[in-house]
Amino acid sequence: MATRTAIIASSIGLHSRPAAIFVEAVEDSGLEVEIGRPGEPTVDAGSILGVMALGARNGETVELTAEGPETEAVLDRLVELLNSDLDAE
């Protein structure tokens, strides 16, 4: 199992468009990825409702965990997404 931490960079937090972009990336990876605040229960990162209900705000730290092959590269890519302002374009 691989774990990474990321800091939410989107100014509006992880919902709406930023959440949709992130969840799509999780789905595209084909992996089972979980997301949550460090030390708290996690939710399915492939569920837009779960990710939005997490209510992660700008500047908050979240933890990603995944199991399976090539998890390192996938998590690196997902962390990079969370660390950029997805609502900026």
Place this chain on the structure above:
Amino acid sequence: MTGIGAVAATSASAPTAGVRQGVGVSPGSAYGPVVRVAAPVQPPQNEAVAEDTAAASEAAIASFMFVAEDLEARSAQADATARDVLKATAMIARDRALHRAVTKHLGEGNGPATSINLAIDEFAAKFEALGGYFAERVTDLRDIGSRAIARVLGLPAPGVPSFSVPSIIVAEDLAPAETATLDRSLVLGIVTRAGGRTSHTAILAAQMGIPAVVQLAGATEIPAGTPISLDGDTGEVVVSPDPEAVASQRLRRERRAAALAEVSGPGRTQDGHPIALLANIGGAEDAELAGAEDLEGVGLFRTEFVFLSAAHAPTLEEQTEVYRRVFTPFDGRRVVVRTLDAGADKPLAFADLGEEENPALGRRGLRLSQALPELLETQLQALAAAARLTGADVRVMAPMVATVAEARWFAERVRANGLPKPGVMIEVPAAALRASQVLAEVEFGSLGTNDLAQYTMAADRMEGELSELLDPWQPGVLDVIAAAANGAKQAGKPLGVCGESAGDPLLALVLVGLGVSSLSMATSKIRGVRLALKTHTMEHCERLAAAALAAESPAGAREAVRAAATPELVALL
């Protein structure tokens, strides 16, 4: 939901004719017959348990997929904003966590439609608990649930019925799928009972240029076909309005907008006398907004906010930074600062002089500054420092000045700090009556007409029952203003107005006729006053002032001025 909508809730029992208040979220006005949006589909009571839960789960998920595909098909035909909203909504319909929740409820012995409803409820509760933006997404979630339920039950999809006469859409709430696909040529306006300023309905309606009002109590009780008018700026909705009144109102609104758009630049009477048009502001945000407007500066910067929320006296550095931000947008323009106006009615944690029987007549304004001179000293130092850092023409005035000695005391301190333009508020009748001597000590005066009316009429501003005595058109108050204007003329010092009176186009003309040379008001009122000045000569203003002073009541004064003002202005009021 709180705010204006809560006030309107009391009128819910009267769904027929009349004026009602909602929240305007998309500007513009509309008039037309009501088209009612079909209520969302609910699961049947005591729905039969699904015998084959695996098959039922598959059918439920298939219904969600059908909804998602339907939304995606609509998104292909929508414009960019609507497309994003519809795609995001379709993504929720495809959500695997939502599908898992439905399967779980089926397994617990619920019917298919009931299970979909329970799963939606689960996520809706989470979003509502998060509040704000999330709570408003509940509309999207419920729309998906309602559509999926209609699908599994084999019922027609909920939503806007087809119609061919231009109409106003009235609904409990509109889902993004509904708003985004409305035909702009048929939809004159939108009214909902629920919704908020940042709901998708509001965002999309504004984007599409459709006037909209949300949070209108009793909206869903208005029968289909009833003519209504709505104002998306003010949030006002009129059920069964007089059609002639609607037409003349629309015409007047259009003429007014066109006339206001034609005049710009510094305030001038028709014959070219300059009357500065200024803004009243309360902080840095106001300053940035007002700074971008067509106006000549700030006539009243209330500095209380710097102090009121603080537990300790704000430091020189803290104050300098706030004042610098306020002055920056007014490079090359004037900013009139009023020093701290606090007292027993607006107590400060660090400057409490104790309880008073009658705070309006107590140790407030300059009287507090005299009791605690170090507070004023720090404020003046900070204002001087901020003035040096910016290019604004900074002038500083004291509130609640009553005597010549007070004016002199204040002016000395302001000048000692390197600020060359001290002034005083004229809001105590004694200072108005002795204006020539009081203003001789300073560079300018500014009439605070709200307090001046309270003290002249001996009527508490906080006492709603006395509002007629506090009417700014009271001839007695106008007499006191006339006395102050004469005194200012004798002293050769400019006199402005920074109270509510300055923003009333007719009363502004009277004030100018009495001898006032600057008018400070809420930014939104400046254009109307500019137009009033533009259509009247100074001599005409003087005649209007004489007519107001000759009246025996506020209503009489208002009527006399209205009758003698140019028809060009009166037609637009």
